[in-house]
Amino acid sequence: MSNRMRHQTAGIKPSRSGWASPAALVGAVAVGLLLYFCVLPLALLVKHSFQGGDPFASYRLVASRAANWSALKGTLTVASGAAAIAFLLGVPLGWLVAATDLPGARSWRSLLALPYVVPAYIGAVGWTYLLSDRAGWLNRLLTEGLGAPALPVSIYSLEGIIFIEGVFFSPFVLMAVAEAVERIDPALEEAARVSGAGPVRVWLDVTWPMVRRAALGGALLAFLGTCASYGVPAVLGPSARPPVSVLTTRIKGYIDLHTTGGFRQATALSAVLLLAALAFPLAERTSGSDSRSAGSRPAGRKPVALGRWRTAALAGVGAVFGLTTFLPILALLISSLMENVGRGFSWENLSLVHYWVVLRRPEAGLALRNSFLLAASAATLAVGVGGTLALMQARGGLRWGWVLTPLAWLPYAAPGTVLAIGAILAYTGAWGINLYGTLWMLLAAYAAKYLALAYRMAAAGIEQVHPSMEEAARISGASRLRSILEVLVPMVRGHLVAAWFLVFMPSFGELTMSILLFGPDTPTLGTMLFELQSYEDPSAASVLAVLIVAVILLSNALVRRLSGGRYGI
Amino acid sequence: MSTLELRALGRSYGTHAVVTGFDQKIASGEFVSxxxxxxxxxxxTLRMxxxxxxxxxGEVEIGGRLVSAPARGVFVAPEERRLGMVFQSYALWPHMTVGENVGYPLKLRGVSRQERDAAAARMLELVHLGGLGGRQPHQLxxxxxxxxxxARALVMEPEVLLxxxxLSNLDAQLREExxxxxxxxxxxxxxxxxxVTHDQSEAMAMSDRIIVMREGRIRQVGPPAELYDHPADLFVAGFLGLANVLEGVVESSGSESCRVRLSGLAGQPVVDxxxxxxxxxxxxxxxxxxxxEVAPGETTGLVSGKVTRVTFLGDRVDCRVASGGAELRLALAAGSAPCLGxxxxxxxxxxVAFAQGPRNG
Known part of the structure; x- marks a missing residue:
């Protein structure tokens, strides 16, 4: 038999058959979705802001309004203040929970990081029960109960907004510091001790210089997060005296005008706000959160003995947790259970009547269903697309694979308000697709926004699997797709489950994008809570808040259980 | 079982050539390193x-079947090459039991569960792991x-085992076993x-033939003893076994032999x-x-040197001898150990003498 004959009988296949296959199709679909959902909205937004005869007309118009300048000032003031509070809370707490023999350090770490998963606007709603001008329970306790001279501390104020944002972004600093502390080789500190430095000196000369970068990175994340935040200033800002306005609420105001001119100015303001995304990669890297994922922590670190300060530290940590996190959530729970808020605390006044009333409303059922459906679909979509992209980058051998990461991160870095405006531009009529007022619109925004979280988690999982695992399957006779489905996917299942919940949790209580994208038939828990809070029924709002917090905490507990404590907080 | 033919095989990344002109025919049933x-x-090369x-x-042909030939657009996917392969990291799938790992290649070929289990058990028996099919890989x-x-690589009776x-992740005793x-x-x-190995003793102990490679090219091919006794160049000589590499001037030469005066050594070192x-x-x-060998009493044609280190290795003694500016390494019979100094x-x-040309070592 001649050579030619032989290889013809063997079946000639095109080269690169590895990718000319179902696997290649899946990859192409994932990249297509990435471009359509993550890149297109933001690209259209920037383009739209420059439209018209004079490309800078919208910007000029926006710049001519004093209200916009005061909104910018508001954003910068709130963000700087919040970053400072996050830093001041996060650094000592992060060090205490990671480096010392604080009793229950691991549990405190989870508790103090709780605001990481609970939406900040829910905290704001909780605080309104405690510190609204005259009716706030804490204010009444201070004035009536303790007979303090009238000092109504109002949460409806610039300081109130800064305080809540600072508290809710403090976990970014806390986690960055805690992980930086854990990365320090204990020998470095021991060497300083042996060289003659006391514990305080060691902290100042060795420990702090090594966590400073991470702490500042965490504070920068808090700053950017606050710039992008909508819920807290929207709940508290309008009733403050003087009213507090920030860019995100200002953009929402422009959209509410429902005019072309208003929309154009909203896009210009959004493009300005989008600049914040530029600093995001820097913040991620310095805070060390881009490498957060691998579960293994270096062992063998001996905790710093707090000695006689141990009780004081415990009291301090407890007080911070109680005052910042526990109290507002407790206030929500109590107010949701009080039949008549005016009658004060008593056993007779406790009932589930609000739950009954709220959940019987058809709108509430719809919102609950929508939020579950959206969060679950967004999580599934993000894990599917994010997992595929991570796989392509890790295993595809693609020359341009590196661009996938920044593209996937783009929507996460962009403020939610900005992404939502982009989604309106992209999905209401462009290329004949109009999703306005449908759940698809919200799904697209959620999945795009949180894709990066799923992508990072999947990538961390794949990184831990040596390629020879799949190669062994190929040699055994499995096709490329089959080697992925039967070998790789089962091996990274834990990461994929964690990734799913990491998207589910923020999607479930999402407000910032939803408030711009929801329609009459597509309320979510977030939008319904916001409307109840603002306009009609604070008790009903607290019922929804309690529901959201409960589902999120349950999800978090589930992640921790499934991952053996490696993921979740 | 089957032959394996590699014809002018090459792999480069851009301008960087990793393998160049690899030409070799491997006979059916042969063990080649x-x-x-x-x-x-x-x-x-193995991965190709x-x-x-x-x-x-270049081209790869397994059992007369052309599986890789970029010039002709031929590429058979790995799963269709009917090979067995053992990876350095073993690559056992942690989410399958030992038995499932071994049976997986059969599962992919639609073999029934019963037959699979039987075959896996048989293979495990063959590798002295009978009865461990239900364990998880990490328990081993x-x-x-x-x-x-x-066992997994052999379960479907492959034509070629890669x-x-x-053995590189195992301790010395296990490696030998x-x-x-x-x-x-x-x-x-x-x-x-x-x-594939970088350990010359493994290659020598197991192979019918060894292919010594360097910088993407074949340097020498042959049975272990031949490579050891007749290395083609300094690199092969140094890579297989220990070698003292010295320099000298050729005093006389015949066909296949010569007499060389070694430079830089004390004494009157002339060797054939x-x-x-x-x-x-x-x-x-x-x-x-x-x-x-130590030659007391003789005077001509000898290297003289001082013993600087003696290491007792049981069956023999490893000595270092300083002579002139050089240090020689000697393996002497255990009974004839010299003393330090x-x-x-x-x-x-x-x-063995190699002409000094453009340096190849």
Missing amino acids: FLGPSGCGKTT IAGLDEPTS SGGQQQRVAL LDEP LRFEIKDLQRRLGVTVVF CRGTVATGSRADIVIRPEHF DTLALRARDA
């Missing part, structure tokens, strides 16, 4: 045989995991084996060497440590 330092292209890497030039020791990987540094077992299995099953080098030219001389007169029983 690819030996070389890390980065020499041996693993890349497996179909895990695509050649950029390194050596046992290696045996599972071997071994990628399969598994060497013997793999060799024994190969003889019993008659399978063609390609074995194998190898053809022109009279009057400089040559590199390779002398194996075991080819030195002794002055020795040494004769070389055997030496």
Whole structure:
């Protein structure tokens, strides 16, 4: 038999058959979705802001309004203040929970990081029960109960907004510091001790210089997060005296005008706000959160003995947790259970009547269903697309694979308000697709926004699997797709489950994008809570808040259980 | 069982050539090792045989079936090459039991569960792991995991078995044991084996033929003894076994032999060497440590030196001898151990001379 004959009988296949296959199709679909959902909205937004005869007309118009300048000032003031509070809370707490023999350090770490998963606007709603001008329970306790001279501390104020944002972004600093502390080789500190430095000196000369970068990175994340935040200033800002306005609420105001001119100015303001995304990669890297994922922590670190300060530290940590996190959530729970808020605390006044009333409303059922459906679909979509992209980058051998990461991160870095405006531009009529007022619109925004979280988690999982695992399957006779489905996917299942919940949790209580994208038939828990809070029924709002917090905490507990404590907080 | 033919096989990334012009025919049932330092292209060549890497030039033929030929647009996916392969990391799937790992290749071919289990049990028996099919891979020791990987690679009776540094993660004793077992299995099953290693003793102990590679090219091919006794160049001489590499001037030469005066050594060191080098030219001389002998009483043609280190190794003694500016390494019989500081007169029983050209070592 001649050579030619032989290889013809063997079946000639095109080269690169590895990718000319179902696997290649899946990859192409994932990249297509990435471009359509993550890149297109933001690209259209920037383009739209420059439209018209004079490309800078919208910007000029926006710049001519004093209200916009005061909104910018508001954003910068709130963000700087919040970053400072996050830093001041996060650094000592992060060090205490990671480096010392604080009793229950691991549990405190989870508790103090709780605001990481609970939406900040829910905290704001909780605080309104405690510190609204005259009716706030804490204010009444201070004035009536303790007979303090009238000092109504109002949460409806610039300081109130800064305080809540600072508290809710403090976990970014806390986690960055805690992980930086854990990365320090204990020998470095021991060497300083042996060289003659006391514990305080060691902290100042060795420990702090090594966590400073991470702490500042965490504070920068808090700053950017606050710039992008909508819920807290929207709940508290309008009733403050003087009213507090920030860019995100200002953009929402422009959209509410429902005019072309208003929309154009909203896009210009959004493009300005989008600049914040530029600093995001820097913040991620310095805070060390881009490498957060691998579960293994270096062992063998001996905790710093707090000695006689141990009780004081415990009291301090407890007080911070109680005052910042526990109290507002407790206030929500109590107010949701009080039949008549005016009658004060008593056993007779406790009932589930609000739950009954709220959940019987058809709108509430719809919102609950929508939020579950959206969060679950967004999580599934993000894990599917994010997992595929991570796989392509890790295993595809693609020359341009590196661009996938920044593209996937783009929507996460962009403020939610900005992404939502982009989604309106992209999905209401462009290329004949109009999703306005449908759940698809919200799904697209959620999945795009949180894709990066799923992508990072999947990538961390794949990184831990040596390629020879799949190669062994190929040699055994499995096709490329089959080697992925039967070998790789089962091996990274834990990461994929964690990734799913990491998207589910923020999607479930999402407000910032939803408030711009929801329609009459597509309320979510977030939008319904916001409307109840603002306009009609604070008790009903607290019922929804309690529901959201409960589902999120349950999800978090589930992640921790499934991952053996490696993921979740 | 089947032959394996690699024709002018090459792999490059851009302008960087990893493997160049690899030409070799491997007979059915033969055990061949690819030996070389890390980065020499041996693993890349193995992966091209497996179909895990695509050649950029040349052809691969397994059992007369052309599986890779970029010039003709032929590329058969790895899963269709009917090979067995053992990876350096073993690559046992942690989410499957040992039995499921071994049975997986059969599952992919639609073999029923019952038959699969029976075959897996039989294979595990063959690698001395009978009854462990229900265990999880992580419950096994390194050596046992290696045996599972071997069973998985052999379960569907592949035409060719590829071994990628399969012993490098094991401790010395286990390594020796598994060497013997793999060799024994190969003889019993008659399978063609390609074995990649950087460990010359492994290659020498197991192979019918060794292919020594360096910088992407074949340097020498042959049975272990031939490579050891007749290295083609200094690199091969130094890579297989220990070698004292010295320099000298050729005093006289015949066909296949010459007499060389070594430079830089004390005494009157003239040695008879194998190898053809022109009279009057400089040559590199390779002398194996075991080819030195202590020659008391004689005076001419001897290297003299002082013992600087003596290491007792049980069956023999490893000595270092300082002579002139050089340090020689000697392997002497255990009974004849010299003392530290002794002055020795040494004769070389055997030496190989290489012409000094453009340096190749």
